[in-house]
Amino acid sequence: MVRTTDPEAAVLCDDLSVARGSAGMRVVDGVSFRLAPGEAIAVMGATGSGKSSLAAALAGTEPRDVRMVGGVAEVAGIPLRARGRARRIRTYRTGHLAQGANSALQSQLTVADIVAEPITTRDRKVNQRALDLRIADLLDELHLPIGAAARYPYELSSGMRQRVAIARSLVLDPAVLIADEPYANLDVDVRPAVRDALVRRRDDGMAIVAVTNERELVTDLGAAVLVLRAGHTIGIGPSIDDMQWTPDEATSIAG
Numbered sequence: 001m002v003r004t005t006d007p008e009a010a011v012l013c014d015d016l017s018v019a020r021g022s023a024g025m026r027v028v029d030g031v032s033f034r035l036a037p038g039e040a041i042a043v044m045g046a047t048g049s050g051k052s053s054l055a056a057a058l059a060g061t062e063p064r065d066v067r068m069v070g071g072v073a074e075v076a077g078i079p080l081r082a083r084g085r086a087r088r089i090r091t092y093r094t095g096h097l098a099q100g101a102n103s104a105l106q107s108q109l110t111v112a113d114i115v116a117e118p119i120t121t122r123d124r125k126v127n128q129r130a131l132d133l134r135i136a137d138l139l140d141e142l143h144l145p146i147g148a149a150a151r152y153p154y155e156l157s158s159g160m161r162q163r164v165a166i167a168r169s170l171v172l173d174p175a176v177l178i179a180d181e182p183y184a185n186l187d188v189d190v191r192p193a194v195r196d197a198l199v200r201r202r203d204d205g206m207a208i209v210a211v212t213n214e215r216e217l218v219t220d221l222g223a224a225v226l227v228l229r230a231g232h233t234i235g236i237g238p239s240i241d242d243m244q245w246t247p248d249e250a251t252s253i254a255g
Ligand SMILES: Nc1ncnc2c1ncn2[C@@H]1O[C@H](COP(=O)(O)OP(=O)(O)OP(=O)(O)O)[C@@H](O)[C@H]1O
Pocket: 020, 021, 022, 025, 027, 045, 046, 047, 048, 049, 050, 051, 052, 053, 054, 065, 099
């Protein structure tokens, strides 16, 4: 088992570097931040700056071509480099909304099965009635219609699929949520339901790493801000109000 340097942190990155693809190109270089339970950080930056690669590395699951190549990273008290049982525990404690998750839902499963899968793959003897209630509550919280549970992804709009993917990422009550573009494909009228679901859990101690360039979401989450350019940190600050902005990106912390 790999030793944890900061067991109290929800997420710790110290000089973290991440490589991607068969050529092992370094796409995140020397990123450092610490998140306590109940805190949020927004990873911002232009397209290709490394936001999704950082999120995927911290989620530690998919895609498999993303890997840590330097520094320290710990999520939910367990190092990213840990293997075996420690790695499995870290996976259960981490919710992951991957980039494009709404278009990657398994087409042969119903919404209920998709959302339940993180639980059913872990515990095959789970009480079905309790599970059904839990999923109905989650779908309702995210303003999905009654009956959505029995439907298949191809029967849903992209905004509904996005909320199914969010429900799945929350179903295990994770200690840490890694959410890549939580508002992707969401109409403005359903965004408050997603925002409230995230803020409520953050208030209950869930830490959130959100890849987003949506300033309103960053403010609503009370998130710290990390801005990347070409894999490097070009700005980090405790809130979006502390950042200095050019027309299209934050460049540094104020002052
Ligand atoms: N599958 C892949 N194989 C190799 N390189 C990749 C792959 N996906 C992305 N990259 C490269 O990794 C770098 C970082 O991409 P990444 O998707 O993490 O950035 P991003 O900031 O999330 O961008 P976007 O907002 O467009 O999703 C870019 O140079 C990109 O071209």
